[in-house]
Amino acid sequence: MSTATTTPEAGTAAGAASGPLRGTVWLVWRRHRAALLTGILVTLAACALFSYQRIGLMDFLGAKTGGADSLGDDFRIRFGGTFESDIQFLQAVPLIVAAFLGAPLISSELERGTLQLVTTQSVSRGRWLASTLAVPLVLVAACTTLLSLVFQWLWSPGHELIVGGDWLSSGPFDVTGPMLVAKTLFFTACGIALGKLIKRMIPAMVATAFTVVVVNVIWEDKVRPKLGTLHALTYPVNGDGPGVPRGAISMDDWVATADGRLFGFSTCVGDAKPDACRAAKGIVNHVTQYYDFNQMPGMQWLGAGILLALTVLVLAFVVWRASRRPL
DSSP states (O other), X not given: OGGGGSHHHHHHHHHHTTSSSOHHHHHHHHHTHHHHHHHHHHHHHHHHHHHHHHHHHHHHHHHOOSOHHHHHHHHHHHHHHHHHHHHHHHHHHHHHHIIIIIXXXXXXXXXXXXXXXXXXXXXXXXXXXXXXXXXXXXXXXXXXXXXXXXXXXXXXXXXXXXXXXXXXTSSHHHHSTTHHHXXXXXXXXXXXXXXXXXXXXXXXXXXXHHHHHHHHHHIIIXXXXXXXXXXXXXXXXXXXXXXOOTTOEEEEEEEEETTOOEEETTTTTTSSSHHHHHHHHTEEEEEEEEEOGXXXXXXXXXXXXXXXXXXXHHHHHHHHHHHHSOO
């Protein structure tokens, strides 16, 4: 950013004033153009790949007429590895963006001392900070929105076959709809905040990667399974259940009394007289708890809302810290 104050760059800056990018926006773009351009190109390449894969998927689904089991086996042979790779790539996007764009965004400037030079010129601290945050975050939101939309377009026709139809814990939940956008923005904001606090680029990148891993574990174990209201399928303990609806995700199995009191599924299984044990406890039903497929969008928007609210709080902290503390 400091190079923009030198004589050679001054002429370029003057020329840029007549283009779509001006002032501090142009400076931020020029300073981080390598990372931003890479993100744009990777996004376009991934979307082109997803579009190509959809052609093959639709041809496959249109040509197959066998039963669900046969179709699933053929699908896994032909597309299993492809979709697994796609999902793994999209799951890695928040980590990559947070560590390689968010963390260095401010920390690299602090480490090199260029911010002191910039703020001694005609650029105010508030104007610099607004452009520094807005330009990358707007591009991140645009790119992840495009990735999410195109992958969901690819995923939707065969969602019951991809990763066994498990849309909640096998990846699709976090990389379709608003979730990919919200997670990437949140982790990028965390990277920016850590960079502002640590003031060293490499340590900030490492701390950001560690934070992403820890938060992902908490999200998967504690938050995501509670974003919706579980449905319950109840049937006699000695009978066969009808099975959860098509596309649903079975979450847990219980045994229960007539009044709905739940016991662990293995209750009385190891007892010498399991029927007598169940009778003594009043157990008469099996209960299967599940999420229906049509709950997915609502759960995603709730999760995205939580993450976006946290993103605003983290960015507010960055702004407060930058305005109250010396650069």
